Amino acid sequence: MNNSQIEAILSAHIDHKNILVNEPMANHTSFKIGGPADVLVSADSIEVVKKSVALCKEHDIPYQIMGNGSNLLVCDEGIEGVVIKISDQFNAVSIDGDLIKAQSGVLLSSLSKMIMEAHLTGFEFASGIPGTLGGAVFMNAGAYGGEMKDVIVGVTVLDEHGELKYLTNGELELGYRNSVIQRKKYVVLEADIKLEKGNHDEIRLYTKELTKKRTTKQPLHLPSAGSTFKRPPNNYAGKLIQDAGLKGVRFGDAQVSDKHSGFVVNHGGASCDDILSLIRFVQKVVYDQFEVNLEPEVRFLGRGFNDQNHC
DSSP: OOHHHHHHHHHTTSOGGGEEEEEEGGGGSTTOOOOEEEEEEEOOSHHHHHHHHHHHHHTTOOEEEESSOTTEEEOTTOEEEEEEEOSTTSOOEEEETTEEEEETTSBHHHHHHHHHHTTEESOGGGTTOOSBHHHHHHHTOEETTEEGGGTEEEEEEEOTTSOEEEEEHHHHTOBTTBOHHHHHTOEEEEEEEEOEEOOHHHHHHHHHHHHHHHHHHSOTTSOBOSOSBOOOTTSOHHHHHHHTTOTTOEETTEEEOSSOTTOEEEOSOOOHHHHHHHHHHHHHHHHHHHOOOOOBOSEEESTTOSSSSOO
8 A cells, every 4th residue: 555545544534734644754753863654643632543543453554653752763764654643732731739631742841840830749750751751651761760650540541452441550560661551552642640749949959950960971962762772680781881892882873872871872864774783783792791681772663673683
């Protein structure tokens, strides 16, 4: 099925303003890398998400769900089928006392500011995490001693049958960078969060301290997908990579950051293959030296990733 046919199927049920054809994914990822998606749908309602998924399933069109692309490496050949983007057009938030209800497309940075202004504490850890609330729940994102599992009450998802389902914190099975949502390929739509009342000045000061830690230690001036690897048991990916002598190693415009070895960065012209080759090289050297398998935290999407060995 070609792009025009896919567009016709979707636009018969979804407003055409939400649909982009042959859309470069480099425009939608923090790595600034990626060929075109055949069709990209920007979701602005639960109904658009449901209808897009249902139409793709009905017509056997491959589809992928994404947030704002902060942890994606997209193949240079692009993505087959439909990408459903749940981001800044699906970001409503309501706060009632110590309870927050938020749509999954809201950025964590924006949500943390609203929470701070409501004098609520417990979400400071997420203030500098790039990405959307949906992506954070999907992978149980965390930083500086906090994780999403610590604050989530429950989540509304679209299940594998296209039905809405509410999962409580326990039902989400939130583990280290893992959740039942990943395993069952659910789509996060809304999340309920419970926090505690706190002192606004103390919350602001703590958030400022965390921001300073990030800006001084992480290579935020260059495109990346955040931490490239998950933390191995009883160790740290960045330390292992640095101890292996790989800090600053460069393949083309892809580089192990010389500021923080846990990040692979794009100096402007890196291809997907450059990034992937560097990731594989780092994995091999670290394993050869320390017998530790580094598992990517970055998600790989696209035509060349069926075996995740090339792009």
